[in-house]
Amino acid sequence: MTRERIRLGIAVAVTAVYLLPVYWMLNTSFKQQADVFARPPALVPVPPTLAAYQTAVFGDPDIARGLVNTFVIATGTTVLTLVVAVPAAYGLARLRIRWVTPALLLFLAVQMIPAVNLALPMFVLFGRVGLVNTYAGLIIANCSLSIPLAITIMRPYFLSVPGEVLEAARVDGCTTFGAFVRVALPVSIPGVITMAVVSFLGAWGEFVFGLALATGDELQPVSVVIAKLTNAFGTRWNELMAVSAVVAVPVIVLFVLLQRYIVAGLTDGATKG
Amino acid sequence: MTAVLERTRTPAPAHRPRRRAGNRADQLFLLPAVLFVAVTVVYPLVYSVLQAFQDVGLREVIRGGAEWVGFANFANQFGRAEFWQALWLSLVYTVGTVVLTYVGGLALALLFVHRFAGRNVMRALLMLAWILPTVVGANVWRWLLDGSYGLLNAVLRGLGLIEGDVFWLGQPGPALVSVIAATAWSFAPFAMILLVAGLQGVPTMLYEAARIDGASAWQQFRHVTLPALRPVSVTVMLLIFIFAFKTFDTIYLMTRGGPGGATLTLPLYAFQEAFEFRRYDTAAVATTVMLLVPLVLSIFYFRSLRREETA
Numbered sequence: 001m002t003r004e005r006i007r008l009g010i011a012v013a014v015t016a017v018y019l020l021p022v023y024w025m026l027n028t029s030f031k032q033q034a035d036v037f038a039r040p041p042a043l044v045p046v047p048p049t050l051a052a053y054q055t056a057v058f059g060d061p062d063i064a065r066g067l068v069n070t071f072v073i074a075t076g077t078t079v080l081t082l083v084v085a086v087p088a089a090y091g092l093a094r095l096r097i098r099w100v101t102p103a104l105l106l107f108l109a110v111q112m113i114p115a116v117n118l119a120l121p122m123f124v125l126f127g128r129v130g131l132v133n134t135y136a137g138l139i140i141a142n143c144s145l146s147i148p149l150a151i152t153i154m155r156p157y158f159l160s161v162p163g164e165v166l167e168a169a170r171v172d173g174c175t176t177f178g179a180f181v182r183v184a185l186p187v188s189i190p191g192v193i194t195m196a197v198v199s200f201l202g203a204w205g206e207f208v209f210g211l212a213l214a215t216g217d218e219l220q221p222v223s224v225v226i227a228k229l230t231n232a233f234g235t236r237w238n239e240l241m242a243v244s245a246v247v248a249v250p251v252i253v254l255f256v257l258l259q260r261y262i263v264a265g266l267t268d269g270a271t272k273g
Numbered sequence: 274m275t276a277v278l279e280r281t282r283t284p285a286p287a288h289r290p291r292r293r294a295g296n297r298a299d300q301l302f303l304l305p306a307v308l309f310v311a312v313t314v315v316y317p318l319v320y321s322v323l324q325a326f327q328d329v330g331l332r333e334v335i336r337g338g339a340e341w342v343g344f345a346n347f348a349n350q351f352g353r354a355e356f357w358q359a360l361w362l363s364l365v366y367t368v369g370t371v372v373l374t375y376v377g378g379l380a381l382a383l384l385f386v387h388r389f390a391g392r393n394v395m396r397a398l399l400m401l402a403w404i405l406p407t408v409v410g411a412n413v414w415r416w417l418l419d420g421s422y423g424l425l426n427a428v429l430r431g432l433g434l435i436e437g438d439v440f441w442l443g444q445p446g447p448a449l450v451s452v453i454a455a456t457a458w459s460f461a462p463f464a465m466i467l468l469v470a471g472l473q474g475v476p477t478m479l480y481e482a483a484r485i486d487g488a489s490a491w492q493q494f495r496h497v498t499l500p501a502l503r504p505v506s507v508t509v510m511l512l513i514f515i516f517a518f519k520t521f522d523t524i525y526l527m528t529r530g531g532p533g534g535a536t537l538t539l540p541l542y543a544f545q546e547a548f549e550f551r552r553y554d555t556a557a558v559a560t561t562v563m564l565l566v567p568l569v570l571s572i573f574y575f576r577s578l579r580r581e582e583t584a
Contacts, residue, residue, distance in 0.1 A: 008389045014381070015395045021413045021458070022401060024424055028416065040427040084305045091302030103303065105575075110314050112567045114519030116540040117560045118314065120547050121321035124334050144313035147306060176298035205406025207522040212548070223408035227526055230412075237416050244409045255404055259397045 025248070029053065029241040036237045056239035057246050062229065066222030067246065069135075069214075070204060073221055076139035077146055077203035078196050084143070085150035086192060090180055092151065093158035094166075104155075107148040118144055119212035126213060133216050141209040146199045153198060157191030158184055194261040197254055204251060222247055318564070324557035331551040342554075350558045358534065359542035360562065363518060366453055366538050370517040371510050373457035378464025378509065383494075385465065386472040396469075399462040407459075411526035414455040418442055442528055445535030452524050452536050456517060464509050471505030472498070504577070511574045515567045539563050 028036065029052050030045035057063055092100055122141055123132065131137030161184045169179040185192070210221040220228070226243060233240045325346055327339040350356045385396050402410070417424050420440035429435045441447045475498060483493045499506075521540040524530065530537035530545065537545070543559035546552045 004387075004389045007384065007387050008391070011384055011389065011392065011395050014384060015398055018399055018402060018458075020424075021410070021417060022405070024417060025409070025413045037422055039422065040431060041422065041424060084309055087302040088306030091299050094299045095303070097300075103307065106310065107306075109571060110310060112515050112519075112571055113314065113318070114521070114540055114560070114563050114567070116519070116521050116543055117321065117564055118317055120543065120553070120556055120560060121317035121324070122313075123547070124324075124553065125317055125320060127334065128337070140313055143309070147309060148314075151306060180302070201404060201406075205408060207408055207526070211525075212544075223406065223522075226408055226412065230526075235422070237419070237422070240412055241416065244412050247406055248409045251404060251406060251409075252401065255401060256397075259400065 022248075025241045025244055028238050029245045031238045033236065033238055036235065052236075052238040052242035053246070056236070056242050062217070062225050063222065063243055065218070066220055066225030069219055070221040070223070070247075072135055073138045073142060073206075073210075074200050074203035076135060077142040078200045080139060080143050081146045081150050081199040082192065082196060085147045085154060085195065086185070087180070088147075089151045089154035089191075090158045090184055093155050093161070094163075104152075107151045110148040111145070111152070113145075115145065115208040119208050122209070123212050132213055133219055135219060137213050138209060138219065138221070141213055142203045142206055146202050149202070150195045150199055154188070154191050154195050157188040161187055190261060193258065197258055197261070201251055201254065205247075321557045322561050322564070324554055325561045327554055329553040329557070331553075334551075334553055339554075346554045346558045350555055355534070355537075356542070356559070359537055359539045359559070362449070362536065363538040363540075366449065366456075366520075366524070366536070367514055367517040369450075369453040370456045370460065370520075371513045373453060374460040374464050374513045374517075375506070375510055377457055377461035378468050381461060381465040382468035382472055386469050396465075399465065401462075402459050403462040405459065407522040408526055410455065410459055411523050414451070414458075415442065415527055418451055443532055445532060448528050448532055448535050452527050455527060456520060456523050459523070460513055460516060464513060467505060467509050467512075468502070471502050474505075475501040507577050508574070511570055511577075515570055518566055519563065 027043070027045055030048040030050070031042070032045075032049055032051060035042060035045065057067075092104060118141070122137075122144075126132045126137045126141075131140065166179045166183055169183045170176070174182060205223060206221065207223045207227070210224040211227070214220040214224060222243075226240070226247075230240075324339075326341060326343060327333075328342045328345075329339045333339040381399065385392060385399075418426075418441040420426060420438040420443065423441075425441070426435065426439055429439070439447075441451050479497045479501065480493055483497050488496065519540060520538070521544065524536050524538055525541055525544075528536045530541040539559055540563065543556045543563065546556035546559060
């Protein structure tokens with residue numbers, strides 16, 4: 001009992017220290033500009049104010065536009081990933097032919113490829129077909145990495161659907177596609193949700209493709225806008241933290257709601273074939 | 274642990290007969306994804322490797338067409354101190370991140386493998402560090418490390434460890450250590466999850482036997498836990514190595530590769546070659562080298578998996 005108490009105490013302390021950066025972001029974001037320069041800094045914002053949010057998030061057209069762009073790109077990436085990856089994961093779970101293993105290895109290997117290695121040639125190739133500085137280009141770029149990850153996350157869910165059930169559906173007159181949509185998909189909804197959330201979160205925080213492929217200001221995701229404004233923010237740390245918090249909050253909310261799925265999905269996606 | 278390291282080749286369950294019918298239709302499900310990956314991943318990769326053997330500047334990119342120059346770009350890069358510096362920094366950054374992430378992840382795993390109230394909630398909270406968007410994490414770290422008003426210096430000053438302001442990101446050595454620390458902070462919870470699974474797979478019998486033999490806690494860790502964890506440890510280290518070696522965003526957002534190129538790792542170097550100097554060919558040399566390292570490691574990874582399979 002006492003041993004458990006000691007462990008609990010240590011765990012609470014470790015978790016608190018570990019998440020200090022997240023707390024410090026929120027703390028700073030509610031401070032007045034002048035309080036940022038306090039030495040030593042205050043551990044809580046007194047009085048808390050939304051000034052930084054008003055100025056930097058709602059009052060800054062660049063940041064607001066960046067948030068909208070990020071949302072569009074992340075949503076588009078999620079939709080395209082679902083449309084392409086769900087059937088592929090199903091196919092890979094069902095098939096028993098020679099090139100299933102090579103296909104799986106390909107999708108796994110793609111996840112090891114540095115984004116920079118894709119962003120540079122994409123800049124040239126997309127430039128030739130008019131995809132630089134378009135939502136479509138950014139969505140396609142994001143999907144190049146999110147589809148393979150999604151397939152590896154999704155496949156185990158389909159593997160757990162018994163083949164006999166699908167056979168029975170076909171005997172009852174379903175087409176192959178009908179069996180997939182009416183039988184396999186409904187029982188694999190947790191997997192689809194996991195996949196959608198992981199794709200969305202990946203695209204939401206994506207930086208390299210945005211930096212390389214959104215050369216103009218109008219389509220830049222918020223991550224790139226923040227990077228470009230780093231010098232402009234200067235020492236207005238409360239404002240930078242407010243913007244960061246707005247980017248972080250949807251991630252935190254989605255994570256809190258679905259953390260069991262996400263952690264399982266991500267660790268499996270990284271380690272399972 | 275077998276659950277975490279499930280094989281790429283999932284054997285067909287015995288009860289399911291090998292079906293031939295329906296296979297043809299099932300293959301169509303794969304087609305869009307295979308085509309998509311071929312066009313958006315394989316083709317750009319091959320294209321960029323080919324670029325490394327051509328003379329590609331801004332003019333060639335705009336107009337198309339480029340001259341083949343054989344290994345001239347490689348010779349040019351291998352003769353540049355900046356290239357070797359970037360490769361060296363990449364290795365230092367990567368190895369540093371692997372060590373720090375593994376040690377941190379293992380420490381967390383040893384704590385969180387035990388049962389106590391609120392364990393799962395705290396484990397989930399730690400995962401936040403891992404899934405937080407890089408742009409958020411990097412900027413928060415820049416703020417924590419700020420020389421004049423940052424929290425870290427305030428704490429160190431309070432403890433009397435430093436006098437005045439220390440600009441962590443403004444000096445070569447400390448900047449590199451800082452980006453390693455920030456990266457490890459975000460990776461360690463991921464390592465923890467895998468290592469917890471590994472620790473749970475160590476048979477308790479082994480510990481009981483060790484205790485009967487009078488082994489201390491440290492001896493148990495040293496002679497039971499670590500050897501039993503080896504396969505998982507190898508997996509974790511390889512994965513973190515691959516993740517760290519390709520990291521661009523954390524470093525770029527924290528230091529832009531500075532000060533004075535002190536954190537200009539290979540991915541940043543390649544990006545700079547392409548987007549600042551418009552030397553697409555030498556950038557392609559750098560990315561090609563970046564491709565080889567994970568490739569070699571992946572081969573090792575799968576070989577180690579296969580060894581485990583037969584073990």
